[in-house]
Amino acid sequence: MIMIKKVTKLKRGINHWLALGALLAPFAAAEQPVNIIYLVGDGMGAPYITAYRYFSHNEKPIPVDRTLFDNWLMGTAQTYPHDDTYVTDSAAAATSLAAGIKTYNGAIGVDVNKQPVETLLERAKRHGYTTAMVVTSSVTHATPASFAAHVNTRQDAEQIADQYLDQKIDGKFKVDLLMGGGSKYFERKDRNLIKEFKKGGYTYANSYKKMEQLRKLPALGLFADDGLPHALGSTEPLRLSKMVSKSLQLLKGEKPFFMLIEASQIDWCGHANDIACAMGEMADLHSTLTHIKTFVEQHPNTVFVMTADHSTGGLSIGANNEYLWRTPMIHRVKKTAEPIAKEMIAAKANWEQRWTENTGVTLLDSERAELNKLVEAGQKDYPAVRVKLEQTLLKAISRATATGWTTYGHTGEDVLVFATGKHTELFKGNLNNIDIANQLFTLLPQ
Numbered sequence: 001m002i003m004i005k006k007v008t009k010l011k012r013g014i015n016h017w018l019a020l021g022a023l024l025a026p027f028a029a030a031e032q033p034v035n036i037i038y039l040v041g042d043g044m045g046a047p048y049i050t051a052y053r054y055f056s057h058n059e060k061p062i063p064v065d066r067t068l069f070d071n072w073l074m075g076t077a078q079t080y081p082h083d084d085t086y087v088t089d090s091a092a093a094a095t096s097l098a099a100g101i102k103t104y105n106g107a108i109g110v111d112v113n114k115q116p117v118e119t120l121l122e123r124a125k126r127h128g129y130t131t132a133m134v135v136t137s138s139v140t141h142a143t144p145a146s147f148a149a150h151v152n153t154r155q156d157a158e159q160i161a162d163q164y165l166d167q168k169i170d171g172k173f174k175v176d177l178l179m180g181g182g183s184k185y186f187e188r189k190d191r192n193l194i195k196e197f198k199k200g201g202y203t204y205a206n207s208y209k210k211m212e213q214l215r216k217l218p219a220l221g222l223f224a225d226d227g228l229p230h231a232l233g234s235t236e237p238l239r240l241s242k243m244v245s246k247s248l249q250l251l252k253g254e255k256p257f258f259m260l261i262e263a264s265q266i267d268w269c270g271h272a273n274d275i276a277c278a279m280g281e282m283a284d285l286h287s288t289l290t291h292i293k294t295f296v297e298q299h300p301n302t303v304f305v306m307t308a309d310h311s312t313g314g315l316s317i318g319a320n321n322e323y324l325w326r327t328p329m330i331h332r333v334k335k336t337a338e339p340i341a342k343e344m345i346a347a348k349a350n351w352e353q354r355w356t357e358n359t360g361v362t363l364l365d366s367e368r369a370e371l372n373k374l375v376e377a378g379q380k381d382y383p384a385v386r387v388k389l390e391q392t393l394l395k396a397i398s399r400a401t402a403t404g405w406t407t408y409g410h411t412g413e414d415v416l417v418f419a420t421g422k423h424t425e426l427f428k429g430n431l432n433n434i435d436i437a438n439q440l441f442t443l444l445p446q
């Protein structure tokens with residue numbers, strides 16, 4: 001087991017966060033322990049929150065209804081990493097959100113000197129809290145990994161999975177409830193971590209049906225080889241909502257607890273510049289929030305905090321000089337780009353029929369000509385045209401819906417911070433992402 005450096009208040013105070021540190025509420029932990037539910041929307045910049053509001057309103061009479069995001073808004077957070085880029089990746093941002101320190105892009109639970117830093121989840125576990133992580137990516141992906149593992153680069157999924165099992169805190173497993181995807185990192189030739197978790201007392205669920213039957217912790221639920229399928233076009237479009245609802249049932253009797261939730265795939269849809277995909281993820285997240293709302297109302301000794309690690313894609317509502325955003329057209333898109341592209345290739349000369357069935361979008365002549373060329377080339381060599389075909393068809397959807405994008409990567413604007421339940425005052429104003437973690441640390445014993 002590796003030693004995890006405790007970042008003391010004194011140490012944090014040495015650097016230039018001193019002024020901000022003085023603003024942090026110092027003595028909140030003296031009270032009765034609170035349940036902490038911490039949610040990260042990966043890539044969920046402010047435009048996604050606005051977009052979801054209008055997407056769910058969808059041309060009903062005005063006024064536009066408020067969403068739970070609108071009702072729980074507290075402030076904003078700066079996301080820059082510990083270098084001169086200003087634009088963070090998910091690993092550096094998640095480590096900041098998990099441990100309250102700035103670090104380099106790619107770092108998982110380690111500081112700029114590659115030394116492990118104690119995370120909120122680990123601190124909570126050290127003081128006997130029940131701990132849970134529920135995500136829609138592989139459970140070894142950057143955000144969950146940054147809360148319960150310590151590696152120098154985010155690519156090392158197998159090592160991260162090993163650490164969930166091997167790195168004990170006071171002889172106990174770190175994470176009592178782990179749900180999401182990623183079974184291939186657990187069931188391997190060199191090691192079967194699922195067997196080892198079972199031996200350690202965990203119940204294992206590999207389907208949502210088995211998940212519903214879970215009655216006790218600890219438990220491990222892995223529902224896909226890697227990330228879960230996208231919400232859009234899935235047989236389980238509300239899979240995060242389902243997992244969180246079940247987890248809260250299991251955690252209810254366990255007091256107090258620390259829970260990390262990640263809506264992991266908003267980011268993936270943003271990287272693809274796929275607006276319908278992104279709205280599918282946001283709808284699953286909003287449904288998740290309704291379960292959290294009920295839980296917090298019934299268990300007032302709970303704080304819920306939500307933010308994003310960064311924004312993705314440079315999403316805009318309105319594009320190409322059009323002063324509008326066509327939500328009904330977004331609702332008509334039934335699948336993400338990959339299955340649509342595959343169906344178009346399979347349909348050969350009839351590709352436009354499949355396109356229309358799946359998207360409802362009337363193509364411009366120039367779009368039709370380009371897609372036709374790609375579909376024809378795809379008959380001979382699909383892998384060679386796959387990316388171009390997906391990008392081209394998504395550009396047509398963005399054009400038709402007046403959705404704008406500026407990049408296939410991340411962007412550096414401040415993100416929004418939301419809270420409900422106890423201690424929401426800790427999250428007001430313009431924070432740094434590390435402040436969110438440091439405020440939550442004040443709610444845990446030292």
Ligand SMILES: [Zn+2]
Pocket residue numbers: 043090267268271312410
């Ligand atoms: Zn990303």
